[in-house]
Amino acid sequence: EAGVAQSPRYKIIEKRQSVAFWCNPISGHATLYWYQQILGQGPKLLIQFQNNGVVDDSQLPKDRFSAERLKGVDSTLKIQPAKLEDSAVYLCASSYQGGPLHFGNGTRLTVT
Amino acid sequence: SQQGEEDPQALSIQEGENATMNCSYKTSINNLQWYRQNSGRGLVHLILIRSNEREKHSGRLRVTLDTSKKSSSLLITASRAADTASYFCATDEIDNDMRFGAGTRLTVKP
Numbered sequence: 001e002a003g004v005a006q007s008p009r010y011k012i013i014e015k016r017q018s019v020a021f022w023c024n025p026i027s028g029h030a031t032l033y034w035y036q037q038i039l040g041q042g043p044k045l046l047i048q049f050q051n052n053g054v055v056d057d058s059q060l061p062k063d064r065f066s067a068e069r070l071k072g073v074d075s076t077l078k079i080q081p082a083k084l085e086d087s088a089v090y091l092c093a094s095s096y097q098g099g100p101l102h103f104g105n106g107t108r109l110t111v112t
Numbered sequence: 113s114q115q116g117e118e119d120p121q122a123l124s125i126q127e128g129e130n131a132t133m134n135c136s137y138k139t140s141i142n143n144l145q146w147y148r149q150n151s152g153r154g155l156v157h158l159i160l161i162r163s164n165e166r167e168k169h170s171g172r173l174r175v176t177l178d179t180s181k182k183s184s185s186l187l188i189t190a191s192r193a194a195d196t197a198s199y200f201c202a203t204d205e206i207d208n209d210m211r212f213g214a215g216t217r218l219t220v221k222p
Contacts, residue, residue, distance in 0.1 A: 004154070033210070045209050091155070098142075
C-alpha cells in the first residue's frame with residue numbers, strides 16, 4: 001500500500017510569513033493526525049481528525065495555526081504568521097480503526 | 113504535554129550486544145506502542161502491547177508492560193548497526209489521544 005504522503009519536504013520562511021503543509025493519508029484511514037516535532041524531542045500532537053471532524057485540537061495554537069480535512073481525505077495545516085519557535089518537523093500520520101500510526105516523512109520548517 | 117518518559121536519553125553499544133530502553137507513563141492506557149525513527153524520516157511502528165498483556169515478542173524485539181508500575185521496556189537483542197535510530201514509546205490513553213515520549217537515541221557501533 002502507498003504510505004502517507006507529505007509535501008513539501010522542506011520549507012524556509014521568514015518570521016511573520018505564512019506557510020501551508022499538505023498530507024494525503026493511507027487510503028481508508030479515517031483518523032489523521034498532525035504532530036510537531038522539535039529537534040531532540042518527541043512528537044507533540046497538534047490536531048487529530050476522525051474523517052472530517054476534529055477529535056482533539058487542545059494543543060493547537062489556534063491564534064496562528066489552522067488545519068482542515070475537507071472530504072475526510074487529505075489535510076492541510078497552515079501557520080500564519082510564523083514565529084521563530086515554529087521551526088520544527090511537522091509530521092502527518094494516519095491510522096485505521098485505532099491501530100498503529102503510519103507516519104509520513106514530514107516537512108522540515110525553518111523560520112528565520 | 114508528553115506522557116511517556118524514556119530512559120536512558122541516549123545509549124551507545126557494540127554490534128551484537130542487547131539494548132534495553134525503558135518507558136514510564138502517568139495515566140491509564142489502552143495500549144502502549146514503540147516506534148523507531150531514523151534521522152530525517154518519519155516514525156515507524158514496531159510493536160503494540162495492550163494493557164492486559166505483559167509481554168510481547170516480534171523478531172529481535174521483546175516488549176514488557178507493567179501497568180502497576182506504569183512502565184514498559186523494549187529489548188533489542190543481538191543489535192546491528194542498522195538499529196541505530198531514536199526509539200519512542202507512545203501511550204494510547206483512555207479518554208485521550210496518543211502521547212509520545214522524548215525518545216532514546218540508540219547508537220550501535222559496528
